[in-house]
Amino acid sequence: MTDIDELIRALDRADSADSLTEAVKALAQTRSVKAIPHLMQVLSFNNPGAAVAAVDGLIQIGVEAVPYLLSQLDRHNYTARAWAIRALAGIGDPRGLVTLLGASTADFSVSVRRASARGLGLLKWYWFPPQLREIAQLEVLEALLFVLEQDEEWVVRYSAVTGLEAFLPHYPPATARVQACWQHLLLHDPVPAVRARIAYAQQNLLTPPAIQPEPLTATIDWEEILARLSARKRQERLRPSDPANYRQLAKTIVCQDL
Amino acid sequence: MNTGEQLTIEQAIANLAGDDLGLRLYSAWWLGRFRVREERAIQALVQALQDEDDRTPNGGYPLRRNAARALGKVGDGRVVPHLMECLYCEDFYVREAAAQALEMLKDPACVPSLLQLLAEPESVPHPAPELPYLAQPFDAIIEALGTLGAKEAVGLISSYLEHEVPRIRFAAARALYQLTTDRERYGEILIAGLRSPDLQLRRAVLADIGAIGYLGAAQPVADTLAENSLKLLALKGILEQNLPPDYLTADTIGVMNLMDSLL
Structure with missing residues (x-):
């Protein structure tokens, strides 16, 4: 044995x-x-x-x-x-991408939204094939900014700041937009811990970490990820404010259970 | 925010005066949860502090408890005299909720009443119906005195450092941390509490440490066997009570690194 x-x-x-x-x-x-x-x-x-x-x-x-x-x-x-x-x-496996996008923006559990927002920043972008990478990165950027601006729980917003900090070195074109959002929230987020984490992220990004790709050891069905991403986009177009609405509904149900 | 929420506020206020006891209880909680600062809501909650309809088999007043908690969260200082009256209610949990609400409202006007409860715990005619071995919600009273900066309570609170109920000993350490200059001594008592074998107690001590923001506890908090959400809340308390205007010091960065590891 x-x-x-x-x-x-x-x-x-x-x-x-x-x-x-x-x-x-x-x-x-x-x-x-x-x-x-x-x-x-x-x-x-x-x-x-x-x-x-x-x-x-x-x-x-x-x-x-x-x-x-x-x-x-x-x-x-x-x-x-x-x-x-x-x-x-x-x-940080790419196969988790679509799950994390949905969970960070719409799950009714705070700890799931918190972990997902951080997880979106930890994705191993260097594994993505180039044509899929940018589509996915734009989705992640939108999700993290949505969470940072809209989530009512401080810890989820805090987590989104760490997610964006980890994400930016992989997608420099988003820098100006993220920094503008951070500058705004440095003045307006009601929670000092969130503002502090933004200041820390800004300092860290003055010397961004070198990206050290790990070898791809998994077999990944990129077609399937792309299909799920497109399905997610289609659904969003049908119901533009879906994430917030869903969470509101879920919260109401949970409150009534108490 | 939107008309849907307005309607619900109306409903909650109406429910508080309605016949359905369950709905009344829920509405009182709801008004606190969403910190509804409307005059009529506050009046309805103050009225509910006198409720006689909703009684537990042991004689407790569930609606009064919820109303007191809600008034603490709503944060309108004008209700302090009403909450002070509740400190003499025969229901232990109403007294506890009132002490906690008075702590949140931060009006030192209630300090003499709290001190009296601590000095003469048997002065309330009917002791706790559901916790017969405790005459008063000592932990809530002591925590309120600490938050309210009642330095005159130091001597009395010190005598609770040896209380048989651990929760009350930790409340005393927390308050003395706030009221004296001997911060390390009382902070270390709380850190020892993080290693208690009792999960409920570890959770309570995490909340205590978050409330006082003892920097020396940051690493022990991160190492505590408890839910990450509670550890994050405690670390947030530590971070925010040690934040300079430009946020970043070696200490605050250290706390944020610990928080990041728990997300």
């Missing part, structure tokens, strides 16, 4: 919230593909500590976890879906 089997057994045996979290952390540290289905399973337990550890582990494993995470999105367990989106946001 290998170490990893032992760690998986420890996960199955865990009988308290703390021991489960510890078991998940230990398994996550292996960064093994074999751990993926077991970490995925933890996302549907109602245990935030263990779920955070599982998400961290899945992010560490990276692109190989993406197909599992995408399949989770089709299921009906909302909590597990939210954690899966957070893991996708941390990995």
